[in-house]
Amino acid sequence: MAKMPAELESLVKDFEFSDRTERIDLLIEYADKFEEVPERIATRPFPVENHVERCESDAYVWAEDLPDGTIKYHFAVENPQGLSAKAWAVIMDETLSGKPLEEVADVPCEVVFTVFGKDVSMGKGMGLMGMTDMVTALARQRLKARKSA
């Protein structure tokens, strides 16, 4: 597995050794911390290009460029019952925002199965992988632009 930002790697390890109840409690704690994209970044109706494909919770992702060249990620989850998407948004913001783009770009989307467990339903798994793909794609986009500049 490619090198992940240290914070994400350590969080993934925590989940790896959690039982089902601990995992769910942890994920709900994260979901409770969810804050929607601020108005200075986006307002409804949200643009279609920020919409996560394959996500039934109707999630959106934005990248805000920080002065040091890294990214601050913002999210919206339109389905009020989309708790897994909210938890994952908080985790990605806490562990990937402000981290070297090279590391963010390499985060494998299968990491969601370690965090959410193998019995996460198919639909949920796909949506969460879709969110991860969008986050890593935004990092790759910046890296590419930087190279061609």
Place this chain on the structure above:
Amino acid sequence: MTDIASRGYANPDVLVSTDWVASKLNDPSIRIVESNEDQLLYPSGHIPGAVQVDWAADLNDPLRRDYLHKEGFEKLMSRIGATKDTTIVFYGDKNNWWATYAFWVFQLFGHSKAKVMDGGRLKWEKEGRELTREVPTYPATSYSAPERDDNKIRIFRDEVLKKLGGGTKLVDVRSPQEFSGERTHMPEYPQEGVLRGGHIPGAKNVPWARAANPEDGTFKTAEELKAIYEQEQGLSKGDDVIAYCRIGERSSHTWFVLTHLLGYPNVRNYDGSWTEWGNSVNVPVER
């Protein structure tokens, strides 16, 4: 939505309203059971006093592709503090999709004191009713279950195969794209390792969610349901019906609608469904 009693259902008592549930929260003869797709929903807030029955952890055999057996069901009922006299009221996310799945599995063990809360979690939440994170515990019971009966409401691949070309009506409750073979999975959902796309020959396509009102998750009236299943698809009450989907969960919703709301006596759920049929060697497929 109209009162349940005035919707013309064959068995109106199988559904209860959110009002009814709210008035029974402290009734010891009732056990409220939440069943969802999203494992985070119940722990994040549920109807006070409700217990969770999880489709993956509680209802499926961890090793074989099968449901739990007699001993597992007895343990489950003991854990949720239910006896044979306890009325189980199911509710859940996604128009009660997973709630009807749990309801169907409970019927394999003959627990007929079972109801579904019309509108499920969506309606309860939309009405601003109380949700709690407190997980209740009930004194363990001793529940003696019969052996699981796989004959009346469940059907296996080989029996389905034998019935092809006879009078049996097959209802494929997947999306039109899955039915046509254009996709082998639900829209927005991943490919699931199915080798062939299409449907079982002769099947009619009635996506499961057509039976529910999307705005509040309640079931449509009997007249509206008959318009879909009878006028449009040509089913009738005396038919031998098999419902199937991808793994048998969406089709348990249709099984519930046909059996309990329209009163069809011979409906079976083929839980092997497309993940079995679409991977089977030398079975006929139609596109």
